Amino acid sequence: MHDISSYEFDLTKEVPISEPQRQFYYMAKAKKLVEELEQKLGRKPSFHVATFGCQMNARDSEKLTGILEQIGYVEADSEDADFVLYNTCTVRENANNKVYGHLGYLHNKKKKNPHMMIALCGCMMQEEHVVETIRRKYQFVDLVFGTHNIYKFAELLVQAFLTRQMVVEIWEDTDQIVENLPVERKYPFKSGVNIMFGCNNFCSYCIVPYVRGRERSRQPEDILQEIRNLVADGVVEVMLLGQNVNSYGKNLSEPMTFAQLLTEVEQIPGLQRIRFMTSHPKDLSDELIEVLAHSSKICRHLHLPLQSGSTRILEKMNRRYTKEDYLMLVDKIREKIPDMAITTDIIVGFPGETEEDFLETMDVVEKVQYDSAFTFIYSRRTGTPAASMEGQVPEEVVKDRFDRLLKRVQEISAQKAGCYTGQVVEVLVEGENEHDAALVTGRMSNNSIVHFAADASLIGSLVQVRLTECKGFYYIGEMV
Ligand code: SAH
Ligand code: SF4
Ligand code: F3S
Numbered sequence: 001m002h003d004i005s006s007y008e009f010d011l012t013k014e015v016p017i018s019e020p021q022r023q024f025y026y027m028a029k030a031k032k033l034v035e036e037l038e039q040k041l042g043r044k045p046s047f048h049v050a051t052f053g054c055q056m057n058a059r060d061s062e063k064l065t066g067i068l069e070q071i072g073y074v075e076a077d078s079e080d081a082d083f084v085l086y087n088t089c090t091v092r093e094n095a096n097n098k099v100y101g102h103l104g105y106l107h108n109k110k111k112k113n114p115h116m117m118i119a120l121c122g123c124m125m126q127e128e129h130v131v132e133t134i135r136r137k138y139q140f141v142d143l144v145f146g147t148h149n150i151y152k153f154a155e156l157l158v159q160a161f162l163t164r165q166m167v168v169e170i171w172e173d174t175d176q177i178v179e180n181l182p183v184e185r186k187y188p189f190k191s192g193v194n195i196m197f198g199c200n201n202f203c204s205y206c207i208v209p210y211v212r213g214r215e216r217s218r219q220p221e222d223i224l225q226e227i228r229n230l231v232a233d234g235v236v237e238v239m240l241l242g243q244n245v246n247s248y249g250k251n252l253s254e255p256m257t258f259a260q261l262l263t264e265v266e267q268i269p270g271l272q273r274i275r276f277m278t279s280h281p282k283d284l285s286d287e288l289i290e291v292l293a294h295s296s297k298i299c300r301h302l303h304l305p306l307q308s309g310s311t312r313i314l315e316k317m318n319r320r321y322t323k324e325d326y327l328m329l330v331d332k333i334r335e336k337i338p339d340m341a342i343t344t345d346i347i348v349g350f351p352g353e354t355e356e357d358f359l360e361t362m363d364v365v366e367k368v369q370y371d372s373a374f375t376f377i378y379s380r381r382t383g384t385p386a387a388s389m390e391g392q393v394p395e396e397v398v399k400d401r402f403d404r405l406l407k408r409v410q411e412i413s414a415q416k417a418g419c420y421t422g423q424v425v426e427v428l429v430e431g432e433n434e435h436d437a438a439l440v441t442g443r444m445s446n447n448s449i450v451h452f453a454a455d456a457s458l459i460g461s462l463v464q465v466r467l468t469e470c471k472g473f474y475y476i477g478e479m480v
Contacts, residue, residue, distance in 0.1 A: 019151065019178045026154035027070050027182075033161045034072040037082070037115065045083065045115070046076035052098065053089025055241050055277055056212075057122055059192040060150055061087045064121070066182035067153050079106060083117045088124035090207055092379035096124055103138050110140050117160065119143035121150060125170060126211035129382065139166065146170040147212055151178035173213040179222050187430070189460030190273075191235050195223055195261065196242035201280065203307070204318045204385040205350060205378060208243060217242075217249050220256055220264065227268055236460065237273035237428060240265070245276050246283035259287040266297050272462055273428065273445070274298045278305060281329055282320045293336045301371075301447040302333065305345035309364030310357035313350055316389070323360060330368050341371040341446035348405055349378040349398030352391035358401045365408055371416050371446065373409040377402055417448065418470040424480055425450075427465045429458045450475040 011029060016022045037045050047068045051061040064085060069075070073083055084106060089095040099120075110116045118141050124130050125146045134141055143160040145153070148171040160167040177197065185191050199208050200215040227238055240261075242248060249256035258276075265274055274297045281304055292298055308314050311322040321329075333340055346361060365373070377398055380387045427442035433451050434441075440454045442465065451474060452465050465477040 030071040046081040047073040047083040048081040066184040085119040088122035090124040117142040123211040144168040148174040190237040199243035207381040231270040240276040244280040259291045299445040301341045309361035349393040351389035450477045452477040
């Protein structure tokens with residue numbers, strides 16, 4: 001999808017200082033090293049990127065993959081590869097443990113393949129104690145970098161190749177955004193697009209602001225140009241990505257609102273669907289609701305994390321809205337856009353959460369009737385204010401509340417899911433059905449999944465489908 005020749009670089013010249021030219025220089029250099037490795041191996045060296053965490057990480061992995069392909073590696077679907085990269089997440093403790101578990105497994109593979117290189121990046125690497133542990137216990141790792149210097153991947157890779165020692169480079173923060181590096185998309189027809197990086201909200205339980213740094217918005221022209229290029233390359237749906245998209249543009253030299261950005265994205269010819277993630281309730285403006293209501297491209301799905309239904313807990317979480325604010329916001333959205341699916345994230349067992357607080361959360365769940373909800377058990381993250389709060393809730397109590405919440409959330413989504421049965425809706429065909437080759441799987445505007453009989457050549461197209469039957473979390477349909 002990229003003209004490879006445009007990345008060729010004259011290696012006899014001095015190393016450029018400005019970006020992205022500097023990285024193109026290192027990509028050219030890495031390409032030579034990979035060629036040498038290919039000759040040694042007698043085959044093309046392979047790579048595997050494993051991604052943990054959110055859409056932001058998924059998009060980063062596409063960029064890392066773009067660079068690996070650019071320099072001559074071929075993709076392998078398993079960790080039996082010459083270069084394995086883990087793009088990590090640290091939002092909850094179990095995300096962390098998973099990575100350590102996998103590393104043990106990789107060590108065995110590396111013993112059998114001395115040419116193998118192992119690299120780690122992403123949010124977990126921004127934590128000092130993690131990097132210390134890796135230096136101490138996982139000395140077979142070749143390269144460790146963080147979220148702020150991810151654009152330097154090619155340069156760091158060359159360093160690791162040449163030194164044959166563990167290369168570790170982690171930055172505390174950055175104000176830099178490097179544009180125009182290669183990207184290899186997972187799907188030809190849809191793509192994530194970063195509109196901002198970092199987060200300034202400091203919800204008291206959350207580690208993201210510490211590992212992703214301060215909020216930085218991309219220039220609107222860069223975003224629009226990227227989307228135009230994606231459309232020219234076959235993309236029909238974009239997902240605009242940010243930890244809090246509703247505060248987009250506040251810190252630009254010429255400030256712009258998220259609603260204004262959406263209005264401009266909407267005008268891009270050929271683009272058919274727009275999604276975005278994530279909306280913080282405190283910044284969701286009336287202007288945005290108006291834009292959503294009048295848009296024909298913005299999908300009917302709003303992810304609006306609640307976290308807790310108790311105003312007392314919300315205050316301790318530093319969410320800056322009350323239970324009533326949240327409910328009023330949902331009412332306003334439903335009034336203007338009745339078919340908008342609303343989904344959420346909820347944390348159970350935040351420090352000091354009482355049964356009464358929990359029942360407030362259950363009450364919001366009852367009142368809002370979420371189309372679906374991600375429920376999480378509170379996980380204590382070192383360095384966040386909540387980690388040192390009093391009243392950490394005992395595990396059995398949390399587990400009991402979690403089970404009650406999950407049960408109710410699932411019942412409600414199953415009930416809600418059925419409501420479109422019999423209707424004809426527009427569906428983006430996303431892939432072949434995993435269990436039945438005669439079927440394809442598509443996604444409705446409201447994010448519901450539907451399986452129906454159609455030819456795989458329709459993947460990437462928008463088609464009309466009658467929803468014949470609801471199976472709880474998905475529909476069965478037929479093309480009309
Ligand atoms: N920026 C997004 C959320 C990103 S993290 C927002 O503000 O909505 C995704 C979800 O992980 C959060 O919505 C929250 O529900 C959950 N989460 C974050 N930190 C957590 C923690 N310490 N324990 C449990 N869940 C957590
Ligand atoms: Fe974390 Fe809150 Fe920022 Fe979301 S808004 S990433 S929950 S600090
Ligand atoms: Fe995880 Fe980092 Fe995303 S901590 S949820 S991958 S921003």
